[in-house]
Amino acid sequence: xxxxxxxxxxxxxxxxxxxxxxxxxxxxxxxxxxxxxxxxxxxxxxxxxxxx
Amino acid sequence: xxxxxxxxxxxxxxxxxxxxxxxxxxxxxxxxxxxxxxxxxxxxxxxxxxxxxxxxxxxxxxxxxxxxxxxxxxxxxxxxxxxxxxxxxxxxxxxxxxxxxxxxxxxxxxxxxxxxxxxxxxxxxxxxxxxxxxxxxxxxxxxxxxxxxxxxxxxxxxxxxxxxxxxxxxxxxxxxxxxxxxxxxxxxxxxxxxxxxxxxxxxxxxxxxxxxxxxxxxxxxxxxxxxxxxxxxxxxxxxxxxxxxxxxxxxxxxxxxxxxxxxxxxxxxxxxxxxxxxxxxxxxxxxxxxxxxxxxxxxxxxxxxxxxxxxxxxxxxxxxxxxxxxxxxxxxxxxxxxxxxxxxxxxxxxxxxxxxxxxxxxxxxxxxxxxxxxxxxxxxxxxxxxxxxxxxxxxxxxxxxxxxxxxxxxxxxxxxxxxxxxxxxxxxxxxxxxxx
Numbered sequence: 281x282x283x284x285x286x287x288x289x290x291x292x293x294x295x296x297x298x299x300x301x302x303x304x305x306x307x308x309x310x311x312x313x314x315x316x317x318x319x320x321x322x323x324x325x326x327x328x329x330x331x332x
Numbered sequence: 333x334x335x336x337x338x339x340x341x342x343x344x345x346x347x348x349x350x351x352x353x354x355x356x357x358x359x360x361x362x363x364x365x366x367x368x369x370x371x372x373x374x375x376x377x378x379x380x381x382x383x384x385x386x387x388x389x390x391x392x393x394x395x396x397x398x399x400x401x402x403x404x405x406x407x408x409x410x411x412x413x414x415x416x417x418x419x420x421x422x423x424x425x426x427x428x429x430x431x432x433x434x435x436x437x438x439x440x441x442x443x444x445x446x447x448x449x450x451x452x453x454x455x456x457x458x459x460x461x462x463x464x465x466x467x468x469x470x471x472x473x474x475x476x477x478x479x480x481x482x483x484x485x486x487x488x489x490x491x492x493x494x495x496x497x498x499x500x501x502x503x504x505x506x507x508x509x510x511x512x513x514x515x516x517x518x519x520x521x522x523x524x525x526x527x528x529x530x531x532x533x534x535x536x537x538x539x540x541x542x543x544x545x546x547x548x549x550x551x552x553x554x555x556x557x558x559x560x561x562x563x564x565x566x567x568x569x570x571x572x573x574x575x576x577x578x579x580x581x582x583x584x585x586x587x588x589x590x591x592x593x594x595x596x597x598x599x600x601x602x603x604x605x606x607x608x609x610x611x612x613x614x615x616x617x618x619x620x621x622x623x624x625x626x627x628x629x630x631x632x633x634x635x636x637x638x639x640x641x642x643x644x645x646x647x648x649x650x651x652x653x654x655x656x657x658x659x660x661x662x663x664x665x666x667x668x669x670x671x672x673x674x675x676x677x678x679x680x681x682x683x684x685x686x687x688x689x690x691x692x693x694x695x696x697x698x699x700x701x702x703x704x705x706x707x708x709x710x711x712x713x714x715x716x717x718x719x720x721x722x723x724x725x726x727x728x729x730x731x732x733x734x735x736x737x738x739x740x741x742x743x744x745x746x747x748x749x750x751x752x753x754x755x756x757x758x759x760x761x762x763x764x765x766x767x768x
Contacts, residue, residue, distance in 0.1 A: 290469060291468065291469040291470040292468055292469075292470055293468065294466040294467075294468055295465070295466060295467070295468075296467070296468075296469065297463055297464065297466070297467015297468055297469065297471070297474040298463065298464030298465055298467055300467075300469070300474070300478060301463075301464065301467075301474075301477060301478050301481060302464075304478055304481070304482055305481050305482060305485060308482055308485055308486060309485070312485075312486075312489045315489075315493075315537050316489075316493060316522070318533060318537075319493065319496075319530060319533045319534050319537055320522055320523060320524065320530065322527055322529035322530035322531075322532065322533040322534075323527030323528060323529030323530055324527075324529075
C-alpha cells in the first residue's frame with residue numbers, strides 16, 4: 281500500500297471520527313483538571329526553588 | 333473548617349455584590365416570561381418531532397433555513413467573550429477587566445444554543461451519534477463538532493477558573509443567602525483560600541489559556557464556515573468565507589457585549605463600575621470592525637462579480653435586486669451605514685446611542701447569516717435539483733417560535749447567572765494588589 285492510498289484511506293474510512301472527538305476532549309479534560317489542581321495547590325507546598 | 337481566606341480589596345465590592353444578595357419579584361416575573369417563551373418553543377419543537385421536518389419551511393433544495401442561521405449567529409455571539417477576555421488580555425488592554433465576565437458569560441450561554449440549533453435542524457437528533465460511530469476525517473461536520481466541543485469545554489474552564497476567587501468571596505461574604513446557595517458556593521469554590529501563590533498561578537494559567545483560546549476563536553468560526561465553504565455551491569465555495577465569518581462573529585459578539593453592559597449598568601446601578609469610558613473604548617473597536625466587515629463584503633462581491641460565473645451571478649442578483657433584495661439592503665443599512673454614523677457622530681460618551689447601534693448590528697448580522705445561507709440554497713449550482721415550486725423558503729411558525737425560544741433561553745441563563753454570581757470580576761478590578 282503506497283502512502284497516498286494510506287492517507288486517502290485515513291480520511292475516507294468510516295469510524296475514526298468519534299474517536300478523534302473523544303481523544304481531543306478527553307485530552308483537554310485531563311490538561312484542565314491538572315491545571316486547576318495546580319492552581320489550587322499554589323502556596324500549599326514549600327517552595328522548591330526559593331527566590332533570592 | 334476552612335482556613336482563613338484572603339480577598340483582594342475592592343472599593344466597589346458592595347455595588348458588584350448587590351444583585352447577588354436577593355432574587356426579587358421582578359426577577360421571578362422576568363424568568364417566568366422567558367420560560368413561557370421557551371415553552372412555546374418546546375411545543376413547536378414537539379410538533380416538529382412528532383410530525384417531522386415537513387412542518388418547517390425547509391424543502392429541497394433549501395435544507396438550511398432559520399435553524400442553521402441561528403447556529404452560525406449564536407456561535408458568532410460566542411466569540412465576544414473570547415475576544416474581550418483572551419485577545420485583549422494578550423494585548424495587555426487593562427480597561428477590559430470590568431467587562432470580561434459579562435462578555436465570557438455571553439460565550440458560555442450562547443454556545444449551547446448554537447449546538448442545539450443543529451440538533452433541532454436534524455429532525456432526527458439521535459443521528460448525531462452517527463458522527464461518533466461512522467464519522468470520517470474528510471467530513472467538515474466532524475471538524476465542526478470537534479472544534480465546537482473543544483471551544484465549549486475550554487470556554488467553561490476559562491470562565492470558571494477566573495470566577496474561582498469571586499465564588500470564594502461569595503462563600504465568605506454572603507452568609508445571609510439560603511443554605512443551598514451557600515453550599516453551592518462552598519462546593520464551587522473548590523477550597524480556594526486566596527493565597528498569593530494561588531493568584532500568581534491563576535494569572536499564569538489565564539495568560540496561557542488566553543493564547544490557546546485565541547487560536548480556538550479563529551479556528552472555530554473558520555471551521556464553522558467550512559461547513560459551507562467545502563461545498564461547491566455559489567457564494568459559499570470561497571477561501572474568503574473563513575475570515576468573513578470570523579470578522580462578522582467578533583463584530584456581532586462585541587456589539588452584544590455593549591448591549592449587555594448597558595443593561596447591567598442601568599438595572600444594577602453599576603455606573604461607577606462600568607463607566608462611560610468602557611463604552612468609548614468599545615466604540616473605537618467597533619468602528620474598526622464595522623469598516624473591516626465592509627471590506628470583507630466588498631472583497632467577496634468584487635471577486636464574485638469580476639469573475640461573473642453565471643451560477644455565482646444568479647445568487648448575487650438574488651441578493652442585490654431579487655427575492656432577497658429588501659433583506660440585503662436592510663442588512664447593509666443596519667450593519668454598516670447606521671452604526672458607522674452613530675459611532676462617528678453620536679456614540680462618544682452616549683451609552684444610549686451605542687446600544688442603538690449594537691442592537692442594529694445584531695439584527696443586521698442575523699440577517700447577514702440568513703443571507704449567506706438561504707439565497708445560495710434557492711439557486712444551487714446543480715440546477716437540475718431545482719424543481720417547480722422549490723427554490724424558495726418561507727419559515728413556518730415553528731421555526732420562528734423555536735428561534736424566539738433560543739434567544740429567550742440565552743437571556744434566561746444570563747439573568748439567572750447575574751443573580752447568583754458577581755457579573756463584574758471583583759478580584760480583577762480590585763484597586764490594589766494588597767490583600768486584607
